[in-house]
């Protein structure tokens with residue numbers, strides 16, 4: 234078995250993918266796969282998109298300079314993200330975990346003067362695996378082996394406004410960290426109006442609203458950011474995954490009044506905001522602006538309809554479907570992992586999330602033909 238020199242923190246499928254193009258992937262045996270997971274929501278423009286290739290090739294002149302000097306692509310990407318978020322300022326990191334870690338540090342720095350240190354987040358939520366972001370993550374199996382975690386974190390049930398209200402009343406809270414749709418929990422979509430109410434309660438309590446858009450951001454749900462569906466104004470948002478189009482990147486954006494509590498030396502990253510990741514990030518933003526967002530909105534009904542037809546055809550196996558844009562979950566009546574494995578054998582990449590859910594995060598360039606091919610394979614998988 235290959236890979237015995239690796240520390241075994243992943244349960245990897247026995248497939249080695251070696252080439253990709255658009256929504257297509259091939260393994261080292263020449264077998265073809267439809268990509269409906271995009272590296273867990275990362276390859277937003279699919280594989281080998283001309284814009285991403287051009288950005289990477291343009292970066293070969295100069296790969297790295299650190300954050301000791303001005304970085305023009307970083308300044309440009311920050312300006313673009315600022316335009317999209319009503320004037321937020323950006324800090325760039327290399328992953329979603331790091332983006333959230335930066336947000337937690339910012340909340341603590343901001344809250345110190347007012348005696349606010351507690352961060353409230355939600356059960357079922359996933360924010361990363363560094364000790365800070367893990368402390369914000371609600372699920373015991375991720376947390377328990379690594380306790381004691383940093384103090385000052387509280388978790389309340391998702392979609393439960395009464396519980397949030399009680400937590401906000403119990404002590405001075407620095408920030409509420411929330412996903413607009415919980416991705417790792419199995420594409421859990423809260424009740425309409427939930428995020429708006431969270432924003433209202435959080436701001437009324439004088440705390441910061443921090444929306445983790447690592448999975449839902451950058452067009453995934455058909456808006457630039459999922460919070461925009463409910464017209465709320467967060468104080469902080471975190472991004473990663475699709476922003477890098479395949480390169481490692483993370484970003485924390487914050488309203489200037491909040492962001493400016495961080496001073497030179499308070500935070501940093503050697504690789505954060507590196508030239509190549511920033512150039513590809515700009516290519517992703519350009520594509521979304523020029524055609525991508527409209528394309529995601531156009532594809533949404535096709536995804537929804539294909540999955541709803543599967544629910545109708547396999548009511549014994551499938552309980553329902555939930556999602557938005559190009560982020561979907563098919564809720565099964567039994568554990569979903571064996572179904573994801575069978576789909577892989579038949580040439581479809583999806584993954585199992587939240588125990589009984591099959592998760593779909595196709596590249597945002599997905600088209601109707603690929604959606605039809607996905608539905609055909611899944612029909613076979615569910616029939617077995």
Ligand SMILES: Cc1ncc(COP(=O)(O)O)c(C=O)c1O
Pocket residue numbers: 273328329330331333359360361362412416417445446447448473474
């Ligand atoms: C909502 C959310 N936040 C944070 C993370 C962590 O991101 P990363 O794996 O890039 O550190 C993830 C990863 O799945 C996520 O879905």
